[in-house]
Amino acid sequence: MEGKGEEVEREKERGDVFSPENLFRYFRFGVFVILMLLLLVSVFLFYFFTLSAISSMFKYEFKPLVQAIFALCVAVVVLCSLRWVIASGRK
Numbered sequence: 001m002e003g004k005g006e007e008v009e010r011e012k013e014r015g016d017v018f019s020p021e022n023l024f025r026y027f028r029f030g031v032f033v034i035l036m037l038l039l040l041v042s043v044f045l046f047y048f049f050t051l052s053a054i055s056s057m058f059k060y061e062f063k064p065l066v067q068a069i070f071a072l073c074v075a076v077v078v079l080c081s082l083r084w085v086i087a088s089g090r091k
Helices: 004-014 020-057 063-089
Strands: none
Touching: 020 063
């Protein structure tokens, strides 16, 4: 089984690097990277704005408990997402 590096080297030797299929693949990869960066920024903003909302909605005594529950929910979602990504990568 060949790696991506060997495939790119073979394409360079054949002169197929700038073929329409490869350019479209590079374009899709660039769009994917940009969208992932936007998603990362929005996830951070959501997390911090939610913590701010928790601070303003709950009494002082319950704020740490609600923040801990929220952090646990975020950790569960992240772990499930990572598990899905790893499982889909093995197929």
